[in-house]
Amino acid sequence: MRFTKFQGFGNDYIVFEADQLRAVSDLGDFARRICNRHYGAGSDGIAVVQYDLQQRVATNEAADFQVRIFNPDGSEAGMSGNGTRCAASYLFFHGLWSDDLVRLQTRNGIKRYTLLERSNHGSFLFRSELGEPRLRQRFRFR
DSSP states (O other): OOOEEEEETTEEEEEEEGGGGTTOSOHHHHHHHHHOTTTSSOOSOEEEEEOOTTTOOOSSTTOSEEEEEEOTTSOEESOOHHHHHHHHHHHHHTTSOOSSEEEEEETTEEEEEEEEEEOTTSOEEEEEEOOOOOOOOOOOOO
16 A cells, blocks of 8 residues: 655645555544554544546546545544645645646535645645635633
């Protein structure tokens, strides 16, 4: 199984292609095990990139790729700015995408990443259009 580990602003994510995880029946459990820093590869989460192998385009016409983000506890996140930046870096690093703009379908909608800079050492700088944050009220103050 091939994966690449990237870090974005101090968060490290392991990025997989969905096709490589076809045999995995429970992605949440898989994420929990592989993110374990003592017994797995260790990371702050995994990003799973999906596209049509024939045409190398996403199944959703408005996006170029679909990305699913899983937290180290096995839950699926709606969005992770650092995780999706790592996924975008994976696409460029492995030559799966070459245009300056890549659109990623997440559970929270389509996010745009414009490649601004690429170093010879596998480092990428993106302008990210992530949208406005949606915060849930967790505490009530009296």
